[in-house]
Amino acid sequence: MVMISSLSPFVMVIFGATGDLTARKLVPALFHLYTQKILPEKFLIIGMARRPFTHDEFRTLVKQAVGPVHQLDTLDQLNQFVENIFYQQGMFEDDRAYEEIVKTLKSFDEKMGACITRFFYLATPPANYATILTKLESSKLSEGCGQGSIKWTRLLIEKPFGKDLETAKMLEEKLSGIFAEKQIYRIDHYLAKETLQNILYFRFANGLFEPMLDKAHIDHVQISLLEGNGIDRRAKFYEGVGALRDTAQNHLMAMLAYIAMEEPQGLGSDAIRSQRVKVLRSIILTPEEKMDETVIRGQYTSAVIDGKEILGYRQEKGVDPASTTETFVSFKLLLSAKRWEGVPFYLRTGKRMSTSQARIDIQFKNPQNSLFKQIQPAGNSLANILSIRVQPREGISLRFYAKKPGLSLALTPVDMDFSYLRSFKKDIDDSYEKLLLDSMLGDQTLFATAAGFKATWEFATPILRHWEKNSDSLKFYPAGTNGSKESDILLAKDGREWTE
Numbered sequence: 058m059v060m061i062s063s064l065s066p067f068v069m070v071i072f073g074a075t076g077d078l079t080a081r082k083l084v085p086a087l088f089h090l091y092t093q094k095i096l097p098e099k100f101l102i103i104g105m106a107r108r109p110f111t112h113d114e115f116r117t118l119v120k121q122a123v124g125p126v127h128q129l130d131t132l133d134q135l136n137q138f139v140e141n142i143f144y145q146q147g148m149f150e151d152d153r154a155y156e157e158i159v160k161t162l163k164s165f166d167e168k169m170g171a172c173i174t175r176f177f178y179l180a181t182p183p184a185n186y187a188t189i190l191t192k193l194e195s196s197k198l199s200e201g202c203g204q205g206s207i208k209w210t211r212l213l214i215e216k217p218f219g220k221d222l223e224t225a226k227m228l229e230e231k232l233s234g235i236f237a238e239k240q241i242y243r244i245d246h247y248l249a250k251e252t253l254q255n256i257l258y259f260r261f262a263n264g265l266f267e268p269m270l271d272k273a274h275i276d277h278v279q280i281s282l283l284e285g286n287g288i289d290r291r292a293k294f295y296e297g298v299g300a301l302r303d304t305a306q307n308h309l310m311a312m313l314a315y316i317a318m319e320e321p322q323g324l325g326s327d328a329i330r331s332q333r334v335k336v337l338r339s340i341i342l343t344p345e346e347k348m349d350e351t352v353i354r355g356q357y358t359s360a361v362i363d364g365k366e367i368l369g370y371r372q373e374k375g376v377d378p379a380s381t382t383e384t385f386v387s388f389k390l391l392l393s394a395k396r397w398e399g400v401p402f403y404l405r406t407g408k409r410m411s412t413s414q415a416r417i418d419i420q421f422k423n424p425q426n427s428l429f430k431q432i433q434p435a436g437n438s439l440a441n442i443l444s445i446r447v448q449p450r451e452g453i454s455l456r457f458y459a460k461k462p463g464l465s466l467a468l469t470p471v472d473m474d475f476s477y478l479r480s481f482k483k484d485i486d487d488s489y490e491k492l493l494l495d496s497m498l499g500d501q502t503l504f505a506t507a508a509g510f511k512a513t514w515e516f517a518t519p520i521l522r523h524w525e526k527n528s529d530s531l532k533f534y535p536a537g538t539n540g541s542k543e544s545d546i547l548l549a550k551d552g553r554e555w556t557e
């Protein structure tokens with residue numbers, strides 16, 4: 058079947074085009090959409106960054122980002138794809154670079170005989186956002202096609218969205234002074250992960266689990282985003298950002314929003330987004346005196362793993378040797394929403410963990426009866442656990458207890474398991490494909506909202522302020538472990554432990 062794209066021609070200007078995000082996520086996603094003929098026939102991608110490259114040198118970078126291609130027809134497609142790609146060298150504050158982009162876009166419009174929709178993708182460190190936004194406005198690029206209309210431009214902007222509540226507000230003010238809300242696509246790519254989107258379907262299309270997801274049945278919920286890798290070559294980005302801003306204030310909160318939200322009134326963008334925001338607004342803020350008890354921050358130190366020396370965070374290239382940036386954070390929070398009153402949510406995220414996985418574990422309360430007390434495995438509760446494996450081994454499993462076959466009476470935990478790979482026999486597409494496509498279709502459902510970010514900054518900002526005043530709250534953990542012992546104590550104090 059030959060697919061014909063239903064998308065109109067577009068232009069995308071990627072700021073920060075030689076950075077990690079462009080290479081790891083944007084280029085592969087765009088190329089994959091291209092090979093599936095989802096992108097329209099005519100489009101133009103301009104990469105802008107500081108380093109001096111010719112168009113051809115940049116195209117070579119793009120090809121490297123796509124990775125090795127073995128099939129001849131895919132190779133042909135790659136060669137055709139890069140013909141649509143151009144490079145614009147410039148500092149982000151450099152008017153000349155924007156003027157050049159204006160000219161390139163104008164001549165593309167002329168060639169096409171129409172005003173072509175323009176996407177501006179901010180894939181730079183957040184410190185550059187204000188400058189780029191100012192220049193987009195002063196060069197009138199933000200207005201699109203030169204006739205003062207704003208409807209032909211869209212802005213895609215990556216988290217972290219500000220550094221705290223105050224700077225997030227400033228950024229919002231700046232954005233709303235230039236773009237209308239329907240033009241702004243705030244990216245937290247976890248919102249678009251297939252396995253997280255599926256939570257809505259899993260919960261509300263099946264009668265079995267939803268009635269059980271409340272304070273009467275749930276003991277607690279764990280949300281983890283653990284990464285085995287360190288900061289790779291991203292020291293410049295990561296220093297001063299840290300785990301709370303990089304992956305907790307957004308990605309962990311995206312997982313929280315999906316698992317705790319009420320049923321939306323429909324599948325429309327506003328209905329779903331407003332239910333997600335309600336969850337985030339219902340987070341009970343941590344009082345200052347409880348901060349050290351309920352929020353743990355850590356930084357990895359060197360370790361030898363499988364005979365290989367792994368550097369500590371402070372020894373990484375580009376990191377201040379006295380850095381107090383956290384590479385791990387775990388915390389407990391409660392929601393004021395009626396459904397979840399009193400149910401603790403434990404969240405954790407970090408780099409150089411023992412494993413790479415993102416998951417949500419919902420632990421049910423123990424059964425009330427004492428029928429099996431005698432044969433229950435020592436130290437083991439009989440709690441059922443519903444686990445949503447966001448990645449890898451994407452799927453959902455339910456742990457329950459069964460009689461161990463045999464002549465004696467014994468109980469043993471077993472799993473009912475749904476695996477995407479087994480059921481659908483295909484790999485899951487990267488969330489960036491969905492985000493790029495939805496931005497082109499004008500669908501904002503899977504994009505973050507200003508209100509949601511505001512709510513999560515309201516939670517995170519007092520924590521950041523507390524850490525600024527209390528450097529000894531930073532605890533250390535050897536690379537290859539899941540955070541400092543304080544993180545285990547956080548749960549142990551409540552008689553619980555992290556699900557591994």
Ligand code: BG6
Nearest residue numbers: 216246247284303304308415448
């Ligand atoms: C990004 C963070 O937003 O998410 C990275 O900046 C992190 O530090 C990444 O590694 C994790 O995303 P994924 O999709 O690889 O789990």
